[in-house]
Amino acid sequence: MRLLCLTFAAILVAGGVFVLCVGWLAGYEPVVRIRDLYPAMVPETALTLVLGGIGLALIWSPNARKSSRTVGLLMIVVTASGVFAPSSTDRFGHDDGMSLATAICGILAAISLIVWDTQRVSMWRSARIAAETLGLIVVMVSLIGYVMSAQALFDNPVFTKMAITTTAGFLMLFTGLLVSDTSFGWVQVLLAREPGSALLRRILPFVVLVPVILCAISVHTVAMNDDAVLRLSLLTFFVIVSVVMCAIFFTHHTNLSERRALNARAILLDSERARQAAELALSRSQKVEALGKLVGGVAHDFNNSLTVILGNLELISADDDRAARAAYVQEAINASNQAAHLTRQLLAYGRKSRLEALPNNIDDMAGATLGMFRRICPANIALHTDLNAPKAIVLLDGANFQQALLNILINARDAMPGGGDIYLSTRTNYLAAPSLDGYDEEHNLTSGNYVKLAVRDTGTGMDARTLARAEEPFFTTKPVGEGSGLGLSAVSGFCRQSGGGLKIESEYGVGTTVTMAFPQSSDMSDFAERKAPDASGEVTAARILVVDDEPSVTRVMARQLQLDGHVVRVAQSADQALTILEVEPLPELIITDLMMPGHIQGYRLAEIIHQKYPNTRVLLMSGYESERNRTEFARTQPIAFLQKPIDRATLRVAVAKALSGR
Numbered sequence: 001m002r003l004l005c006l007t008f009a010a011i012l013v014a015g016g017v018f019v020l021c022v023g024w025l026a027g028y029e030p031v032v033r034i035r036d037l038y039p040a041m042v043p044e045t046a047l048t049l050v051l052g053g054i055g056l057a058l059i060w061s062p063n064a065r066k067s068s069r070t071v072g073l074l075m076i077v078v079t080a081s082g083v084f085a086p087s088s089t090d091r092f093g094h095d096d097g098m099s100l101a102t103a104i105c106g107i108l109a110a111i112s113l114i115v116w117d118t119q120r121v122s123m124w125r126s127a128r129i130a131a132e133t134l135g136l137i138v139v140m141v142s143l144i145g146y147v148m149s150a151q152a153l154f155d156n157p158v159f160t161k162m163a164i165t166t167t168a169g170f171l172m173l174f175t176g177l178l179v180s181d182t183s184f185g186w187v188q189v190l191l192a193r194e195p196g197s198a199l200l201r202r203i204l205p206f207v208v209l210v211p212v213i214l215c216a217i218s219v220h221t222v223a224m225n226d227d228a229v230l231r232l233s234l235l236t237f238f239v240i241v242s243v244v245m246c247a248i249f250f251t252h253h254t255n256l257s258e259r260r261a262l263n264a265r266a267i268l269l270d271s272e273r274a275r276q277a278a279e280l281a282l283s284r285s286q287k288v289e290a291l292g293k294l295v296g297g298v299a300h301d302f303n304n305s306l307t308v309i310l311g312n313l314e315l316i317s318a319d320d321d322r323a324a325r326a327a328y329v330q331e332a333i334n335a336s337n338q339a340a341h342l343t344r345q346l347l348a349y350g351r352k353s354r355l356e357a358l359p360n361n362i363d364d365m366a367g368a369t370l371g372m373f374r375r376i377c378p379a380n381i382a383l384h385t386d387l388n389a390p391k392a393i394v395l396l397d398g399a400n401f402q403q404a405l406l407n408i409l410i411n412a413r414d415a416m417p418g419g420g421d422i423y424l425s426t427r428t429n430y431l432a433a434p435s436l437d438g439y440d441e442e443h444n445l446t447s448g449n450y451v452k453l454a455v456r457d458t459g460t461g462m463d464a465r466t467l468a469r470a471e472e473p474f475f476t477t478k479p480v481g482e483g484s485g486l487g488l489s490a491v492s493g494f495c496r497q498s499g500g501g502l503k504i505e506s507e508y509g510v511g512t513t514v515t516m517a518f519p520q521s522s523d524m525s526d527f528a529e530r531k532a533p534d535a536s537g538e539v540t541a542a543r544i545l546v547v548d549d550e551p552s553v554t555r556v557m558a559r560q561l562q563l564d565g566h567v568v569r570v571a572q573s574a575d576q577a578l579t580i581l582e583v584e585p586l587p588e589l590i591i592t593d594l595m596m597p598g599h600i601q602g603y604r605l606a607e608i609i610h611q612k613y614p615n616t617r618v619l620l621m622s623g624y625e626s627e628r629n630r631t632e633f634a635r636t637q638p639i640a641f642l643q644k645p646i647d648r649a650t651l652r653v654a655v656a657k658a659l660s661g662r
Contacts, residue, residue, distance in 0.1 A: 001180065002060055005059075005060065008175065009057035010057075011172060013054060013057075016050035017046075017050060018031065020043055034165065038164055041166050042087070043087050048075055048078050048082070051071050054071055055068050055113040056173060056180070059116055060180070068113045073114065075107075075110035076106075076107060076110045086098060099162040100157065100158045105135045105139060108174075109132075109135060112131050125181075126185075129184065190204075199253055199254075203249060206246060210246070214239075214241060214242050215238065302339055306339075308331060308335035312331045315328045316328045316332075336645065343623065357395040358395065358397070360393065360395075360396050362396075362426055363389050367385075369406060370385065372402070373409045376413075377409075382422070383422050384424070385424050386426075388428075389428050389451050395499075395518075395521050396498055404495070405453070409422065411512075415461075421458045424453070424455050425456075428451050428520060430450070431450050451517070451519075451520050453515070453517075453518075454513055455515075456514075457513075467506050488504070498518055500516060500517045501516075501517050502517075543567045543569070543587040543588055544566050545570070546561070546591050546592075547573070547592035547596070547602075549573060553593075555570075564655075569584070573596055573598050574592070574600035575600060589616070589619065589658050590616060590618050592620060594620055594622035602622070620641045621642040621646065622642075622643070622644060640654060642654055
């Protein structure tokens with residue numbers, strides 16, 4: 001638009017100067033009057049157009065405000081002198097002068113230039129657009145009169161002395177002024193990039209030119225015949241033709257726009273389907289890859305544990321040395337505990353393990369965990385603590401929390417082989433949705449008070465690619481044999497299962513900060529000092545029914561319970577257990593697995609026992625607990641639960657508590 005405006009400005013200045021110099025000063029009449037019967041462009045009009053061209057060019061300059069206002073005031077002075085004190089125009093023997101229409105156009109153009117520096121004010125912008133539009137209308141009336149050779153126009157005192165060159169000059173001036181500001185008014189609608197404006201620009205030449213051409217043809221046809229009815233008939237015909245052609249043109253472009261929109265929509269739908277298919281394929285491949293890693297990691301660690309267990313059992317069978325057998329047994333037990341710990345990590349990662357959430361003071365648990373960590377922390381690593389949540393209570397499984405914190409501390413230790421600093425801090429914070437301080441939607445956190453525990457190290461840190469995979473199962477940067485890759489993934493699963501979240505921040509070469517956030521509990525009623533279960537006390541003998549579909553499990557548990565003096569009966573299914581309860585003396589305690597063959601599962605069996613035999617205690621056990629089953633039977637939720645594998649001490653304590661009614 002700037003180039004168009006500057007082109008119009010150059011034509012106006014050059015044309016006005018040419019009329020003044022060649023026409024009026026040199027006396028060459030064809031320059032000021034194109035045809036003998038047409039009015040001439042007087043010197044004041046030529047000078048007004050020169051000033052208008054200068055003003056049109058100056059509005060694009062950096063100092064447009066002052067310069068455009070000055071030019072506008074000069075245009076008013078020149079126009080006024082042309083109306084009230086015109087120069088002598090009898091050189092060519094005609095009564096030439098500035099017409100009222102020319103004066104109106106000059107004043108309107110001057111007003112537009114004067115208020116140009118206030119275009120940021122909506123009222124003044126509206127006034128400027130109105131002045132330019134009105135001037136354009138006056139010019140168009142004169143132009144159409146010339147095209148139609150309208151004698152009445154030349155007889156009208158408003159337009160009698162307006163030259164055709166004056167009409168063309170003001171047409172360029174007002175057009176340039178209008179298009180110089182395309183962010184306001186009807187020009188904005190005309191020149192916008194939206195489809196409606198594009199369609200308007202296509203239709204506008206047709207709407208403007210076709211009626212003019214048809215009416216011109218009608219005028220010249222009527223001039224050959226003076227019949228009034230024929231004039232009216234021809235005018236009606238050409239109006240109908242113009243309207244029909246406009247409708248056909250508009251409909252055609254509307255159809256084209258609809259077809260393009262439908263094609264674009266179809267392409268978009270195809271692209272969306274392709275994208276969804278690609279995302280689904282990628283998701284499946286990622287799941288397969290993750291499953292492969294999971295299976296490989298589990299197989300590797302379990303095979304190691306099974307090798308130790310099997311080897312030591314064979315040594316026990318082959319070696320007669322009783323002292324050596326004790327060592328073999330201890331190694332087999334340690335390997336079994338490692339395998340049990342692996343399954344707990346997997347279940348915590350998958351949010352499937354049962355957590356015994358109890359009120360705990362997070363500062364106390366963090367201090368106890370640090371005491372254990374100091375035994376394995378090298379001397380070249382300094383521990384710094386800043387525990388600022390002495391009264392903050394959270395509902396957590398204490399053992400799993402300590403294991404999660406130990407995993408984080410061990411990772412921090414391993415990230416600083418040459419020594420460094422580990423900073424552990426706790427504090428309470430209010431996390432507000434939707435940001436939640438950087439915890440993403442995966443954690444499903446809600447607004448509220450949280451207790452945050454942060455571990456920061458000054459180790460090697462992680463780059464962005466490693467950080468993005470830090471929580472993946474079996475992803476590790478440690479050498480083979482030094483890490484299973486389940487540490488942070490298990491911590492993340494524990495945090496999510498505890499209603500909180502995990503956030504990892506790291507910068508390569510600077511260090512890493514791992515933050516666990518847990519909802520702060522307001523319930524202090526159950527918070528008290530708790531001691532570890534004591535399995536060395538006296539055991540009261542009782543009748544116990546063990547229900548499990550795995551014979552080896554029931555056989556081992558029966559032997560362990562019989563060693564404590566209990567009378568044990570076993571069942572391989574819930575149906576068999578119910579049959580035993582109907583025909584044999586009722587046991588004081590039933591220990592049942594959750595997942596068993598048949599239509600009655602452990603929770604349903606517990607519910608039936610509560611209904612039929614309310615005096616019989618029930619203990620539930622499982623290697624995998626279903627979240628759906630746990631919430632399905634509300635009456636059985638308070639029942640004590642044992643997570644497999646179960647060592648003898650844990651079994652003894654659980655049985656004693658169940659028999660005593662705790």
